Amino acid sequence: MIKRLFLIFNIIISPVIFADDHIVITDAQIAEAPPTISVNAGYLTIENHSSMTMTLTGVTSNTYQRIEIHESVQNEGLASMVHHQSINILPNSNLKMMPGGYHLMIYNSGNSPKLEDKVPVKFSFSDGSSIEIEMEVKNISVQNETKINNHQPSERVMSYQHFLPQHFLSNLMYRFARISWGPIKNLMIGSFIKIFDVDMSAAEQSNYRKFPTFNAFFTRQLLSTARPINRSEKSIISPVDGEVSQLGNIEEGRLIQAKGKNYTLKSLLGEDLELAGQFNNGTFITLYLSPKDYHRIHMPVNGSLNKMTYIPGKLFSVNQSTTNQVDDLFAINERIINVFDTDIGKVALIMVGAIFVGSMETVWAGEVTPKLKGELFTNNYQSKAIQFSKGDEMGRFNMGSTVILLFEPNKVTYETGLSPKTTIEMGQQIGNMTIK
């Protein structure tokens, strides 16, 4: 652990190299428009891999005199555009310019770019650096899940939970769970054990009065012998205690949420198209942790952390009845997407927040929620400095929730006998790696 902390420290103080080495522009394209239309929209992703905020101050082209940075804003049914003089891209995060949000407004002065034209465009930053790329003119087809506003729940969702102040309740729970005054704390833990029939015999500390807070009880450690880890070389183990909610193939970019309900990989991954491409036609398994379960999350395979993305969102319950009812539940709720490099390619471990999940934490970043609530961000850890062995703890939920594992195509065979409602324990084998 000390070693790991040291490595994290190293990443934080790693020297800043020239900023322009750290800016990467991807998915750049200009939307084709009818020839007499004098404006075109440009879309792209600017990745800031540096440890400082980069400010985009200008976009220019030899072909077109005027390119502006605009943002489409929807307010009470009225669409308008906001002209930005500059735009900040936070350290280790991406700025996505996509339909319905930020975009380049290219005035073509009657010289409309044609399909497949390549237009050189230069992006200048406040530190004096710049980067020049070619933007290809494409027919921007709209995907079904393209949302004018990101991270908005589908309109069809109808459930009483919509009317609950989810974040407020969860914040309240966050505070309650940290009360250390004995009578209240013991009452809370004691009733919880009774209500949810918690088995304390596997806990390292079996006397519930000894936990300093409810949260300490909730994320209690188990006896080292309680969860043996299947160490066979090719095994994939369950990262959590809980039950299987769904498992199967990711077909045509869609995953099953519940019987008769599915949702898209892209929306689950917060429109990260590159990542969605990697897992398309792969497999998934969704594991539900009930309140009585052990709440630490462990590594299903050996791996090194590649990146972590936090996606803000709602906090619906993830229990079976809500899962059956609320559309796109896992793509609406607050979540952390952890991507690891492993022997079977990329593996994503997605921690989905839920109502009363006071917080989610990972061992390398500490408490990710609720502290950083509100803004989507991605941290890249491509230096492979953070390494885990199968079975190592990688994070915790501080209340019941759900973990979704994603694997690339043809990399995993699940254990026969796993099906919805199968109860599993952390460390138990859930599948085999298919390695030639």
Add this chain to the structure above:
Amino acid sequence: MGLLVIGAAIGLFMSKYYLTPVNTPQISGLLWPNPKQMGPFTMTDQDNNDFGIDQLTGKWSFVFFGYTNCPDVCPITMAVLKQVHEQLIVSGNSEDVQIIFVSVDPQRDTVAKLKEYVNFFNPEFIGLGGDNAKLESLTEQIGIAYMYGLPEENGEYLVNHSSSIFLLDPQARLISILSPPHQIDTITSRFQEISRFINDNTP
């Protein structure tokens, strides 16, 4: 026992009386039981023909208000409607459906420009324009807002406009307002639910 039977009978009668005429279905966004009946208006279509209430009658109309110099929201919404239209072709619902783009920028959007604009998405789509008075004869009935930004030095200006899609039934009644974010599947399935409901409730 007798009281119980009478009670049940009254209950049954009341429930029939109160529930049947209203019959509000579980379809979100359906303006029912009092959809707004559209009245006469005159606009010009992309082929320079008059377009008015008669052209709305007998068909389902998806109406979107925008302007051709809008680079982001309008083309996306039109692309969504294009794909909704394709889904309706597949499901066999497309014959009675028309997709209408109404320009709220009469100063720049000429008939020729509108024709090219709607053709770019689908030659079957309808583009409506006209002068301010014609435009208002339609927008005032639907109750949509649009505002012009100040022109910049090159004369270009932005227009703020409604981003909802308005659905009118074959009796030219405003039956649903679909607000963004616009999702293809949602719009298609909602249209199918609504058209089924209206067909069932049309004498």
